[in-house]
Amino acid sequence: MSKLNPKLVSELQCYGAKEFSACYNCGNCTAVCSLASENNEFPRKMIRLSTLGLENEIESSLEPWLCYYCGECSSTCPRQAEPGELMMSLRRYLTARYDWTGLSKRFYTSEIWELGAIFLLAAFILVMFIFFHGPMTTELTAESGVKLNTFAPWKTIEIGDWIMAALLGFFLLSNIFNMYLKVIVRNKNIKIPIKLYLTTLWDLAFNFATQWEFSKSENKTKIAGKQFNISPYWIMHWFLMSGYVLMLIMIMVFLGWFQTDNIYEWWHPQRLLGYYATFGLMAGLIYFFYNRIKKEQESGKHSHFSDWVFIVLLALTTITGILVHFFRIYGLPLPTYYMYVFHLMVLFPMLMIEVPFSKWSHLAYRPFAIYFAKVIKAAEKVNSKD
Amino acid sequence: MEEKNKIGVYICHCGSNISDYVDVEKVREEVAKIKHVSISKTTMFACADATQNEIVQDIQENDLDAIVVASCSPKLHLDTFKNVAERAGLNPYNYVQINIREQCSWAHSDKPVQATEKAIQLVKSGIARVGYSEALIKTKISAENVVVVIGAGVSGMRSAIELADLGSYVYLIEREYFVGGRVSQWGELFTTNETGKETISRLYNKLIEYKNITLFTGAEIISNTGTVGNFDIQVKIRPRYIKPGCKVDPEKLQRVIDACPVEVPDEFNFNLTTRKAIYKNFESEFPEIPAIDPDHCTRCGECEKLCDDIDLGQKDEFVNIKAGAIIINTGYDPYEPKTGEFGYKEIENVITLPQLKRLIELNGEELIYKNKRIQNIGYIYCVGSRQKDGENKYCSRYCCTSTIYTAIVIKNKFKDIHNFHFDKSIRTYGKLELLYREASENGDIFLQFWDEDPPVVSSNGNGTVVSIKDMLSSGKEIEVDCDLVVLVTGMVPRQDNKIADILKAPIGRDKFFNEIHPKLRPVETVIDGVLISGACQGPKNISESVKSSLSAASKANSLVKKGEIELKPTIAFIDKNACVWCDECVKACPFDAIIKVQSNGKNVAEIIEAKCKGGGMCLPVCPENAINLKGYTDNEMEAMITALAD
Structure with a gap:
C-alpha cells in the first residue's frame, strides 16, 4: 500500500516538469517509446509515479537514466504533457535525491x-x-x-x-x-x-x-x-x-x-x-x-x-x-x-x-x-x- | 357494410424481386376468376408514379369499391396505396395490402412453384378481407389551445415561455413555493459560468412579462378526467399564509424568521443546515414573498404578532383547468446513498456532490465543513450509477462534468486545495472535454477503479482515508488522505411521482418517464397529449433539458393550435346489446379507455375514443365477443382464414 503525496507535483515543477499533470493516461508515449517493453511502461510508469507522488518508488527507479530524450513521446502526446521533459526533470530530481549534502x-x-x-x-x-x-x-x-x-x-x-x-x-x-x-x-x-x-x-x-x-x-x-x-x-x-x-x-x-x-x-x-x-x-x-x-x-x-x-x-x-x-x-x-x-x-x-x-x-x-x-x-x- | 362488387387487384413484379420466383401472371389469372374482381393487373413497379396514377384512373373510371395490392410489406407501402385510394376518392380503409415479396418470393426462392401457390392463396385472402372492409372516417375532437406545464424548473419555465410565444395559454404549476427547481440550488454552472440563481432570475423576469402564462406555486395536480385536447385537471394550491400584496422588507422578514420557534432540516441545502417554518431559500428567490411551510408550522402565532401580512387562516384552494396538452417537467432527485455506502452517514466527512455544491455556496473565504478546514478532497464517481448488479444500470452523464467543474471552481475559489478523483473512466463528452483537460492541468489527480474493486473509505484515528486499486498504475494499491470525501451521485427519478399515476404516463425500466421512440418521437408518450421533457425522462444536463423542453413546447403547440385533433379510426367498438358488463375489458386496457355507462337500462362498457389506442387487449378477454376492432373485425379475419384454408 503506497501513500499518495499530492505535493510532489509542485516540487517536480521546480525541476522543470511543468506540464505533466495534463496526462490522461492514454499510453501513446509508451506505444512510441523504443525503451518500452511488456513489463516496463516507458515513460508512462514514471509519469504515473510522479503524479501520485510515490517518492520512494521514483527514487529506486533507473528508468529516467535509461531515457535519452529522443522526444518521440513528447511529440506524440495528444495533451502536450511533455513526458520527455518529465524524464529530464526526474533526472534532475534524482540527482538531488542522491546528493546527501542537499x-x-x-x-x-x-x-x-x-x-x-x-x-x-x-x-x-x-x-x-x-x-x-x-x-x-x-x-x-x-x-x-x-x-x-x-x-x-x-x-x-x-x-x-x-x-x-x-x-x-x-x-x-x-x-x-x-x-x-x-x-x-x-x-x-x-x-x-x-x-x-x-x-x-x-x-x-x-x-x-x-x-x-x-x-x-x-x-x-x-x-x-x-x-x-x-x-x-x-x-x-x-x-x-x-x-x-x-x-x-x-x-x-x-x-x-x-x-x-x-x-x-x-x-x-x-x-x-x-x-x-x-x-x-x-x-x-x-x-x-x-x-x-x-x-x-x-x-x-x-x-x-x-x-x-x-x-x-x-x-x-x-x-x-x-x-x-x-x-x-x-x-x-x-x-x-x-x-x-x-x-x-x-x-x-x-x-x-x-x-x-x-x-x-x-x-x-x-x-x-x-x-x-x-x-x-x-x-x-x-x-x-x- | 356494403357488398363490394368491383374490386381492383394489382400484382407487382417489384422489378424482378417477386417475378423471378412467383409467376405473377398465373397469380393474376387465378384471382381474375374470383367473382367480384373486376380489374386485375400485373405491374412492374406498383409504387411507381405512373402505376399510382393508373390505379387512380382505374378506380375513377370503373367506380371500383375496393382495391388490393399484392407487393411488398405493408410497413413499406401501406400508406402509399392508402393515399392512392384517397386521391381517387375511395375510402383508404377499403384498401388491403398483401405481402408476396417478403412472404413468398424472398422466403421461398428455392421453391418457385409453391411460392406461386402461396401467393395465390394470400391474394385470395386479401380479396376476401377487403370484401368485409368498412369505410372508416377519422374522428375529430376539439382542442383547447391551453397547455399545462408541470414543474417550474429551468426546462419548465423555458417551455412555458416558448409556448406563450407561440400563442398558447400556459398554466405553469410548481409544487414548491418558489420557482427554479434544482438549478436554483447550484452556484456557478458549466459552461457559461453563470450561477443557477442568475439563470433562474433571468427566466423568471422574462416569464412574468407574459399575460398568457399563469404560475401557481405550492400547487399540485390532484386529478385528471379528460383526454387529449380536453384534459380536465384539478389543481390544489396550498396556502402560503402570507397575504398576496405583501411588500417584503428584508429586515422585518429576518425578525419574523428569528421569532419562529420551529427548526427543521433544510432540504434546499440537502440537510447541511436547518431552516424555520417561515422561510425563503435565498434573498433573490422568486416569487419574492416568503412562505410558511404548513407541514411544520405549529400555528403558534409568533410571526403573526410581528407582521400584519401573515394570515395563518388561509385555506387550500382548488382550481379546475381545461387544457389541450400537458408537459411533464418534474425533474429528478439526486441519488441518496445508502447508510454505509462508501461510509455515507457513518464517517462524518463523507458527503454527496449536491451537498458539496451547497457547501461551496454557504462558505466564504475558506472551505469549512464541521469546523474543519478542507484542503484534500476525494471524489468517488458513479455512486448509485452504472451498477452492474444494482437497480441503476444507466450512466447519469452529467456527473463527471459536474464534478470536474466543481473541482475547478473550488480550486479557483479556495486556497491550497488538492482534488483526487476516483473514477470508473471519465465521460466528459463533446466540448466538455476541455474542462477535463483544465482540471488535469490544474494538478487534479485521477485514479481509476474496477467495477468489482471499488475504493474503500475508512477512518483511522487521524482522518479519513480512501484506498483504491488504481487501474492506471497497473493495479497498484494507493492510499489517499482526504479531509472530505464527496460521493458523486447520479440522477434518480423523483421519489414522489404521483403525477405518473394521475396522468397514466408510462414509466420505463429505469423508472424514469418513457418516450414513444427515443430517436424519432423523443418527447411524446403513448398517452396522446401528455409530453415529457427535462430530467424526468432520464438524466440530462441543463442544456439537454432545455433542448427537450423546447421540443416538447413546439410539439404541444402543434397539437393544440389548430383547435381540433384528428384521431385514428382503428379503435375498438362495443356491441352494446351483447355486452353484459363483466369488467374484464376494463382490467385488460392499459390506457383506461373503457368506462361503464347505462344503455337501455343496463350497465354496458363504452370506449372513450380519444383514449383508445386500438391495442386490441380487450378483444380476446370478452366472454360475449362483444368487442371488435375497426379495420380488424372478426368478419374480416374469418374471411381471410377461410380463403386461406380453401
Whole structure:
C-alpha cells in the first residue's frame, strides 16, 4: 500500500516538469517509446509515479537514466504533457535525491543559490590570486614570450587541481554510492550475487566512455545523402565530451607539459591536442546552444535555468582558455595574466557545481544506471532459475 | 357494410424481386376468376408514379369499391396505396395490402412453384378481407389551445415561455413555493459560468412579462378526467399564509424568521443546515414573498404578532383547468446513498456532490465543513450509477462534468486545495472535454477503479482515508488522505411521482418517464397529449433539458393550435346489446379507455375514443365477443382464414 503525496507535483515543477499533470493516461508515449517493453511502461510508469507522488518508488527507479530524450513521446502526446521533459526533470530530481549534502536540490530549485555559489567560488579564486599570485612581469624572453609560470607556477596550480579533484571525487562517488543504496540495497526483492557485478563491468566501462545509448535516437545523421545509424546528437556529444575529457587529462595529469611558457610550432602535440579539445568543445557548444535557442528538437524545447548555467559556464571557460592561449603566444603579458585568473574563476565553479551536484554528474549516473539495470536483470534471471 | 362488387387487384413484379420466383401472371389469372374482381393487373413497379396514377384512373373510371395490392410489406407501402385510394376518392380503409415479396418470393426462392401457390392463396385472402372492409372516417375532437406545464424548473419555465410565444395559454404549476427547481440550488454552472440563481432570475423576469402564462406555486395536480385536447385537471394550491400584496422588507422578514420557534432540516441545502417554518431559500428567490411551510408550522402565532401580512387562516384552494396538452417537467432527485455506502452517514466527512455544491455556496473565504478546514478532497464517481448488479444500470452523464467543474471552481475559489478523483473512466463528452483537460492541468489527480474493486473509505484515528486499486498504475494499491470525501451521485427519478399515476404516463425500466421512440418521437408518450421533457425522462444536463423542453413546447403547440385533433379510426367498438358488463375489458386496457355507462337500462362498457389506442387487449378477454376492432373485425379475419384454408 503506497501513500499518495499530492505535493510532489509542485516540487517536480521546480525541476522543470511543468506540464505533466495534463496526462490522461492514454499510453501513446509508451506505444512510441523504443525503451518500452511488456513489463516496463516507458515513460508512462514514471509519469504515473510522479503524479501520485510515490517518492520512494521514483527514487529506486533507473528508468529516467535509461531515457535519452529522443522526444518521440513528447511529440506524440495528444495533451502536450511533455513526458520527455518529465524524464529530464526526474533526472534532475534524482540527482538531488542522491546528493546527501542537499546542495544539489538547492541549486536546481533556486536560481539565487546556484548563482550565489558560482560567484562565491569565483570570488574565492580571485582572492587566492590577489594574495598568492607570482610576479606579474611584463618582460618577454626571446625564446618563450609571456612568463605565465612565473605569475602562476604550474606546480602550485597542480596542487589546487588535486585538492579539487579529491573533493569532486569524494562528492560524486559518495552520491553514486547513495544511488546504489537506493536502487539496489533497499530493494529487498532482489539478491544479487557478487559475481554479477564483475561480469557486467564491461557495460559500465563501455557506456562511461562512449555514452553509446545517445546514438540510438530516431533522429539519424545524413551526410551527403547517406543515412547513418547514429544520431547527430551523439556525434556532437562525442565531440564535446572528447574535447572535455582530453582537456581535463591535460590539466590534471600533464599540467607541467601543457601549461608551458614555450611557444611551440603549430604541429607540436601540445598545440594540436589543445586545438582539437577546443574545437570539440566549441562544436558541441554551438550545437547545444543552437538546439536550445531554435527549439526544433524536443530535447531543446524546454531549458531549465541549470541547463543555461551549464552551457554558459562551459562556453566561458572555453573562450577564456582560447584567449589565454592567444594572448600568451602573441606576447601580451598583462591580458594573459588577467584572462588566466578569469579562466580559473569560471572553470572552478563550473567543475565544483556541475560535476557532483548538477549536469556533469549525469555522465556518471547514466552508465551506472545501465550497469545496475544489467546487474538486476541478470540477477532476476539467476533467481528465476533457482 | 356494403357488398363490394368491383374490386381492383394489382400484382407487382417489384422489378424482378417477386417475378423471378412467383409467376405473377398465373397469380393474376387465378384471382381474375374470383367473382367480384373486376380489374386485375400485373405491374412492374406498383409504387411507381405512373402505376399510382393508373390505379387512380382505374378506380375513377370503373367506380371500383375496393382495391388490393399484392407487393411488398405493408410497413413499406401501406400508406402509399392508402393515399392512392384517397386521391381517387375511395375510402383508404377499403384498401388491403398483401405481402408476396417478403412472404413468398424472398422466403421461398428455392421453391418457385409453391411460392406461386402461396401467393395465390394470400391474394385470395386479401380479396376476401377487403370484401368485409368498412369505410372508416377519422374522428375529430376539439382542442383547447391551453397547455399545462408541470414543474417550474429551468426546462419548465423555458417551455412555458416558448409556448406563450407561440400563442398558447400556459398554466405553469410548481409544487414548491418558489420557482427554479434544482438549478436554483447550484452556484456557478458549466459552461457559461453563470450561477443557477442568475439563470433562474433571468427566466423568471422574462416569464412574468407574459399575460398568457399563469404560475401557481405550492400547487399540485390532484386529478385528471379528460383526454387529449380536453384534459380536465384539478389543481390544489396550498396556502402560503402570507397575504398576496405583501411588500417584503428584508429586515422585518429576518425578525419574523428569528421569532419562529420551529427548526427543521433544510432540504434546499440537502440537510447541511436547518431552516424555520417561515422561510425563503435565498434573498433573490422568486416569487419574492416568503412562505410558511404548513407541514411544520405549529400555528403558534409568533410571526403573526410581528407582521400584519401573515394570515395563518388561509385555506387550500382548488382550481379546475381545461387544457389541450400537458408537459411533464418534474425533474429528478439526486441519488441518496445508502447508510454505509462508501461510509455515507457513518464517517462524518463523507458527503454527496449536491451537498458539496451547497457547501461551496454557504462558505466564504475558506472551505469549512464541521469546523474543519478542507484542503484534500476525494471524489468517488458513479455512486448509485452504472451498477452492474444494482437497480441503476444507466450512466447519469452529467456527473463527471459536474464534478470536474466543481473541482475547478473550488480550486479557483479556495486556497491550497488538492482534488483526487476516483473514477470508473471519465465521460466528459463533446466540448466538455476541455474542462477535463483544465482540471488535469490544474494538478487534479485521477485514479481509476474496477467495477468489482471499488475504493474503500475508512477512518483511522487521524482522518479519513480512501484506498483504491488504481487501474492506471497497473493495479497498484494507493492510499489517499482526504479531509472530505464527496460521493458523486447520479440522477434518480423523483421519489414522489404521483403525477405518473394521475396522468397514466408510462414509466420505463429505469423508472424514469418513457418516450414513444427515443430517436424519432423523443418527447411524446403513448398517452396522446401528455409530453415529457427535462430530467424526468432520464438524466440530462441543463442544456439537454432545455433542448427537450423546447421540443416538447413546439410539439404541444402543434397539437393544440389548430383547435381540433384528428384521431385514428382503428379503435375498438362495443356491441352494446351483447355486452353484459363483466369488467374484464376494463382490467385488460392499459390506457383506461373503457368506462361503464347505462344503455337501455343496463350497465354496458363504452370506449372513450380519444383514449383508445386500438391495442386490441380487450378483444380476446370478452366472454360475449362483444368487442371488435375497426379495420380488424372478426368478419374480416374469418374471411381471410377461410380463403386461406380453401
